[in-house]
Amino acid sequence: MSDSSDLTPKDGSLTVISVDAMGGDRGPEVVVAGLALAARGNSDLHFIVHGPEDVLAPLIQRRGIADRSEERRVG
Numbered sequence: 001m002s003d004s005s006d007l008t009p010k011d012g013s014l015t016v017i018s019v020d021a022m023g024g025d026r027g028p029e030v031v032v033a034g035l036a037l038a039a040r041g042n043s044d045l046h047f048i049v050h051g052p053e054d055v056l057a058p059l060i061q062r063r064g065i066a067d068r069s070e071e072r073r074v075g
Contacts, residue, residue, distance in 0.1 A: 013044045021059075022051040029059055036063035048072055 019035065021028040028051055035047050047069045049056055056071045 014046060015042070015044050016046045016048060018048040018050065020050045021056055028055055032056070032059040032063055032065075035060075035069070036065050039065050039068055046070075 017035075017038075019031060021031040024031045032049070035049070039045050039047075045068070047065065049060065049069050050072050053071045053073055057066075060066050060069050060071065
């Protein structure tokens with residue numbers, strides 16, 4: 001997980017997407033898998049992922065996008 005200062009564009013090419021990981025019909029695992037898939041094809045893509053950190057952090061870590069993601073607790 002990165003802090004929000006790491007998500008600041010340095011050359012103007014960064015795209016940040018904010019996602020409610022708990023809102024999908026199939027749960028946060030599928031949402032995080034989709035983020036990882038999108039990240040593979042877009043090196044300038046970063047994410048703010050909303051939901052419980054204890055659920056999201058392991059999923060994000062497992063998918064290898066922790067350096068491009070920031071979790072935010074909802075609620």
